[in-house]
Amino acid sequence: DMKVTQMPRYLIKRMGENVLLECGQDMSHETMYWYRQDPGLGLQLIYISYDVDSNSEGDIPKGYRVSRKKREHFSLILDSAKTNQTSVYFCASSLLGLGYEQYFGPGTRLTVL
Amino acid sequence: GDQVEQSPSALSLHEGTDSALRCNFTTTMRSVQWFRQNSRGSLISLFYLASGTKENGRLKSAFDSKERRYSTLHIRDAQLEDSGTYFCAAEIASSSFSKLVFGQGTSLSVVP
Numbered sequence: 001d002m003k004v005t006q007m008p009r010y011l012i013k014r015m016g017e018n019v020l021l022e023c024g025q026d027m028s029h030e031t032m033y034w035y036r037q038d039p040g041l042g043l044q045l046i047y048i049s050y051d052v053d054s055n056s057e058g059d060i061p062k063g064y065r066v067s068r069k070k071r072e073h074f075s076l077i078l079d080s081a082k083t084n085q086t087s088v089y090f091c092a093s094s095l096l097g098l099g100y101e102q103y104f105g106p107g108t109r110l111t112v113l
Numbered sequence: 114g115d116q117v118e119q120s121p122s123a124l125s126l127h128e129g130t131d132s133a134l135r136c137n138f139t140t141t142m143r144s145v146q147w148f149r150q151n152s153r154g155s156l157i158s159l160f161y162l163a164s165g166t167k168e169n170g171r172l173k174s175a176f177d178s179k180e181r182r183y184s185t186l187h188i189r190d191a192q193l194e195d196s197g198t199y200f201c202a203a204e205i206a207s208s209s210f211s212k213l214v215f216g217q218g219t220s221l222s223v224v225p
Binding site for chain 1: 117146148154200215
């Protein structure tokens with residue numbers, strides 16, 4: 001069963017705390033993505049990973065970093081979280097990069113107080 | 114600027130009726146995906162199209178194969194469970210950078 005998983009599903013943090021969001025996929029996809037969704041908007045791309053240790057900035061990378069040490073896992077890290085990083089974060093994966101369908105995880109709702 | 118223009122922004126349908134959602138692209142797209150976001154926030158993938166049309170039950174989607182500048186999602190015989198927010202997302206044809214550009218969504222409410 002092809003699946004993208006995200007942990008945790010809900011998270012509340014205080015401003016200045018570090019945040020780790022985790023994503024996994026069982027499809028051996030090379031490319032993985034992190035997006036965020038704000039109220040009333042579509043998703044915006046934060047980072048792309050084309051394979052292990054091959055990561056590129058998306059449209060809104062400021063305040064985030066990523067880590068991909070295994071093909072099946074992709075982490076999003078917020079060092080010293082800010083209140084404007086309160087959002088819903090979605091992870092996705094695709095077999096390769098351009099021209100392939102993206103499969104999305106269920107999302108993580110992050111609240112930074 | 115905005116590259117994906119989705120319309121309408123909101124729509125109310127009576128059960129059993131038909132309607133269509135549309136996405137216009139300001140540039141040529143390589144492919145388009147359609148999603149429904151449910152009340153729990155999960156994104157449910159409906160269609161992925163690189164060209165042509167696809168159909169799944171009461172839903173049918175088309176992607177303009179010629180100029181690749183618009184896509185439509187048709188809903189036939191709308192049911193209450195079709196309610197949710199529908200997003201189209203497309204990949205820019207000229208981009209060497211793999212990402213989906215999302216529309217702002219259509220909030221669909223199906224009423225008895």
